[in-house]
Amino acid sequence: MNKHKSVRDWYQLVDDGTVQRLILTGNLTLAALDNNFRQLSGELSRHAQNTRILWDLSDIRRMDTAGIVLLWKVWGEKRPDALILRPEHEKMLKRIENLPKAALGLKRGNPFWPIHAIGDQFLLLWANLSGMIRMVGQLALDSLFFLRHPALIPWREISANLYRTGAQALGITALVGFLIGIVLSYLSSEQLQMFGADIFIVNILGISIIRELGPLLAAILVAGRSGSSMTAQLGVMRVTQELDALTVMGIPHSQRLIFPKIIGLGLAMPLLVLWTSAIALTGGMVAAEIQLGLSYHYFVHTLPESVPIGNLWLGLGKGVVCGMAIALIACHFGLRIKPNTESLGEGTTTSVVTSITIVIIIDAIFAIAFSDVGIVR
Amino acid sequence: MSELSDKLMNDAPCIIEIEDLQTRFGQHIVHQDLSLDVRQGEILTLIGGSGSGKTTLLRQMLGLETPTAGTVKIFGSSRYNGNLALNKSIRSRTGVLFQQGALFSALTVYDNVALPLRELRILDEKTIHDLVMVKLNMVAIEPEHAHKMPANLSGGMIKRVSLARALALDPELLFLDEPTAGLDPELSESFVQLILDMRRELGLTIVMVTHDIDTLAALSDRIAVLADRRVIAAGALEEIYRYPHPFITNFFKTMHKKHQLNDNRK
Numbered sequence: 001m002n003k004h005k006s007v008r009d010w011y012q013l014v015d016d017g018t019v020q021r022l023i024l025t026g027n028l029t030l031a032a033l034d035n036n037f038r039q040l041s042g043e044l045s046r047h048a049q050n051t052r053i054l055w056d057l058s059d060i061r062r063m064d065t066a067g068i069v070l071l072w073k074v075w076g077e078k079r080p081d082a083l084i085l086r087p088e089h090e091k092m093l094k095r096i097e098n099l100p101k102a103a104l105g106l107k108r109g110n111p112f113w114p115i116h117a118i119g120d121q122f123l124l125l126w127a128n129l130s131g132m133i134r135m136v137g138q139l140a141l142d143s144l145f146f147l148r149h150p151a152l153i154p155w156r157e158i159s160a161n162l163y164r165t166g167a168q169a170l171g172i173t174a175l176v177g178f179l180i181g182i183v184l185s186y187l188s189s190e191q192l193q194m195f196g197a198d199i200f201i202v203n204i205l206g207i208s209i210i211r212e213l214g215p216l217l218a219a220i221l222v223a224g225r226s227g228s229s230m231t232a233q234l235g236v237m238r239v240t241q242e243l244d245a246l247t248v249m250g251i252p253h254s255q256r257l258i259f260p261k262i263i264g265l266g267l268a269m270p271l272l273v274l275w276t277s278a279i280a281l282t283g284g285m286v287a288a289e290i291q292l293g294l295s296y297h298y299f300v301h302t303l304p305e306s307v308p309i310g311n312l313w314l315g316l317g318k319g320v321v322c323g324m325a326i327a328l329i330a331c332h333f334g335l336r337i338k339p340n341t342e343s344l345g346e347g348t349t350t351s352v353v354t355s356i357t358i359v360i361i362i363d364a365i366f367a368i369a370f371s372d373v374g375i376v377r
Numbered sequence: 378m379s380e381l382s383d384k385l386m387n388d389a390p391c392i393i394e395i396e397d398l399q400t401r402f403g404q405h406i407v408h409q410d411l412s413l414d415v416r417q418g419e420i421l422t423l424i425g426g427s428g429s430g431k432t433t434l435l436r437q438m439l440g441l442e443t444p445t446a447g448t449v450k451i452f453g454s455s456r457y458n459g460n461l462a463l464n465k466s467i468r469s470r471t472g473v474l475f476q477q478g479a480l481f482s483a484l485t486v487y488d489n490v491a492l493p494l495r496e497l498r499i500l501d502e503k504t505i506h507d508l509v510m511v512k513l514n515m516v517a518i519e520p521e522h523a524h525k526m527p528a529n530l531s532g533g534m535i536k537r538v539s540l541a542r543a544l545a546l547d548p549e550l551l552f553l554d555e556p557t558a559g560l561d562p563e564l565s566e567s568f569v570q571l572i573l574d575m576r577r578e579l580g581l582t583i584v585m586v587t588h589d590i591d592t593l594a595a596l597s598d599r600i601a602v603l604a605d606r607r608v609i610a611a612g613a614l615e616e617i618y619r620y621p622h623p624f625i626t627n628f629f630k631t632m633h634k635k636h637q638l639n640d641n642r643k
Contacts, residue, residue, distance in 0.1 A: 029547060030469075030497070030546055030547055031466070031469060031470060031546075031547075033499075034499060035499055037499045037500060038499065038501070041504075064547035064579065065508060065511050065512065065515075065547055066500075066504075066508060066547060069504060069507045069508050069511060070504070072507065073503070073504060073507065088578075091578065092578070095511065095514060095515070096507070096511060099510055099511065099514055100514075100519070100520055338528065339482070339528055340482030340483055340526065340527070340528055341481070341482050341483050342482070342483035
């Protein structure tokens with residue numbers, strides 16, 4: 001490839017008394033022009049103002065579409081009066097001349113856009129709500145169907161989901177639970193020491209972790225971890241037409257994909273809640289021993305006395321409800337994904353954000369509805 | 378191909394040179410001592426049974442995969458040189474038509490074709506607009522389709538838009554992966570014609586992988602046959618046709634059947 005040094009290398013202006021000839025030379029291609037594109041276009045435009053000039057294109061070595069478009073722009077989108085060009089370039093010029101002049105104008109702005117935007121949001125909310133209610137209904141119908149045909153229950157899928165959302169989440173929930181337990185224990189014990197109420201650390205940790213923190217921590221982690229993967233999985237299945245393939249085979253999505261996910265996570269979540277609470281309590285116990293000198297034996301011994309068993313059932317119940325809600329939301333947004341990449345990313349984000357919000361809302365509802373369960377007055 | 382142009386071809390410089398290429402996936406050897414040249418201005422078709430490594434070879438030419446051993450040279454420089462600027466210039470001189478089109482699904486037809494042009498950062502938006510419209514016109518896409526999303530296009534249109542995108546930077550070298558797969562015979566014929574027109578207009582060199590015998594016969598100047606882990610033969614259709622190898626015999630048997638069918642109909 002020949003390297004052009006300046007814009008001057010692409011053209012020369014020859015004045016032989018009667019006519020001014022502008023002779024274009026070299027490679028008029030995008031690759032060759034590179035950074036000189038704009039400058040050349042500017043300089044040629046100046047010469048183009050002289051309408052009597054003769055454009056000589058016959059010396060061009062190679063010209064591509066970018067080259068001819070550059071000249072077309074320079075000429076003000078019309079053929080100059082005096083022009084010499086080779087037949088192959090003539091064909092390229094013809095193509096541009098014959099281009100349909102359909103204006104690709106930008107879409108005009110709508111003056112009522114704020115109202116439209118709010119309306120769209122409400123319609124979207126309505127679509128999501130009704131979609132989710134429909135899914136709950138479908139789940140109930142599927143459950144009835146499986147009750148009547150127990151042989152068709154997708155055990156393999158349920159077990160696979162149990163493993164993926166439960167067993168594989170043990171590590172992360174343990175790590176987070178243990179650390180939260182330590183933090184909580186350190187902070188509370190300092191305060192309790194001031195009042196000389198050291199032994200109440202067992203009550204504080206027991207109630208707060210078993211009733212609130214264990215279920216909430218597990219649910220938020222699972223929403224981020226399993227919820228996103230479920231949404232993305234269903235979304236990619238839509239993109240690759242696997243969902244269509246299932247439908248054509250006569251296998252309903254709701255029975256083979258959604259039912260096992262919701263049941264699987266509904267089973268896995270309470271187990272994860274139990275696990276997270278246990279590990280968090282262990283963390284708290286270790287920190288209490290270090291900070292307050294409370295023996296492990298005392299901690300374990302006092303725990304059942306100071307925490308009524310109702311709290312445990314409440315925590316496990318929250319786990320079941322949150323798990324099923326997370327799976328439901330993940331499946332709902334997964335099935336709404338359209339077959340393009342942007343929709344996939346958007347759907348996954350919405351799914352995770354919604355399920356974390358819903359988990360906290362569920363927690364609040366539980367707190368109000370069961371305010372007199374498991375609390376010693 | 379006439380003999381005259383055949384001679385011209387032989388003198389043309391090589392755009393791609395592949396030497397002693399070896400590819401191995403674990404224990405499985407795909408290519409062994411594979412050599413192949415692509416000359417300027419020709420249309421070379423790669424054929425071979427499934428699993429013979431056609432697509433892998435194409436990906437290696439594109440720099441998407443690295444062979445276990447051997448060299449792939451494009452425009453005289455190695456594909457795996459580690460020189461960013463050089464690699465970028467190689468990439469802007471090559472265009473690819475992927476089998477499924479690989480259009481960016483989040484962008485409109487217009488933006489898909491405009492993307493490589495915008496990436497250069499040397500063109501203003503008006504020039505880009507004109508360039509995109511010219512490219513779309515070349516592949517016979519009407520302007521009213523320019524604002525559609527790829528999801529709303531038919532299979533044939535996806536191929537054509539994707540060809541327009543591959544041609545956006547006016548490349549010298551074009552790779553086609555199964556250009557007519559998934560198109561009906563009429564569409565596939567018009568697509569073949571389109572590629573021939575493009576080639577005449579832009580002076581392209583084309584490397585193509587195809588299974589379709591009509592496309593093969595209509596487009597190829599030379600055919601390279603991949604079998605037994607290497608290129609067993611490369612040459613014009615008539616030469617390949619006479620080459621004694623079970624794969625080639627089988628491959629052209631279907632062509633015979635097809636022609637017999639056509640003759641019977643007449």
